[in-house]
Amino acid sequence: MLAQRSPRTAVSLVAALALLVLGAGASTPARAGGAHAIEIADFAFAPATLTIAVGDSVTWTNADAVVHTATSTSGAFDSGDLATGESYTLTFSAPGTYAYLCTPHPTMTGRIVVEPAPATAAPSAGGGLPNVAVPAPGASARTPAAIVLLLMLGLGLGVAGWRRGQAR
Numbered sequence: 001m002l003a004q005r006s007p008r009t010a011v012s013l014v015a016a017l018a019l020l021v022l023g024a025g026a027s028t029p030a031r032a033g034g035a036h037a038i039e040i041a042d043f044a045f046a047p048a049t050l051t052i053a054v055g056d057s058v059t060w061t062n063a064d065a066v067v068h069t070a071t072s073t074s075g076a077f078d079s080g081d082l083a084t085g086e087s088y089t090l091t092f093s094a095p096g097t098y099a100y101l102c103t104p105h106p107t108m109t110g111r112i113v114v115e116p117a118p119a120t121a122a123p124s125a126g127g128g129l130p131n132v133a134v135p136a137p138g139a140s141a142r143t144p145a146a147i148v149l150l151l152m153l154g155l156g157l158g159v160a161g162w163r164r165g166q167a168r
């Protein structure tokens with residue numbers, strides 16, 4: 001009876017280790033919505049052109065003494081009047097180029113370029129795509145360790161099963 005406990009304990013330990021190594025080997029999570037700032041100052045948007053990723057948010061803040069707006073020329077968004085110090089935040093969930101202007105001062109224009117989400121390179125899907133992100137050198141070194149641990153786990157389970165079989 002006692003003999004059965006040690007293989008199981010070892011299996012749990014190996015399984016925990018394997019999960020740890022596999023977890024550490026997983027690629028960093030996709031960049032979660034980054035935040036960008038555009039200052040409205042001296043009757044201009046700064047930066048006038050901003051390139052962001054899908055899911056990122058942009059906050060316009062009016063630093064001028066007069067009211068401005070950030071109003072999409074296609075009707076996609078409208079900040080409404082922004083008084084001095086007021087801000088407007090918008091999250092862009094679709095790729096594309098969004099031109100906008102200030103309604104009271106239409107010569108004030110800006111552009112948000114929303115790029116599609118980058119292809120997330122899963123460690124196992126290292127396919128033939130030329131511009132797939134290359135995993136960091138450390139990541140490839142972890143893979144053999146994970147395989148060894150999985151093999152050990154399999155071996156441990158096999159031993160445990162064999163012991164159970166013997167006990168009957």
Ligand SMILES: [Cu+2]
Pocket residue numbers: 043067068069102103104105108
């Ligand atoms: Cu304005």
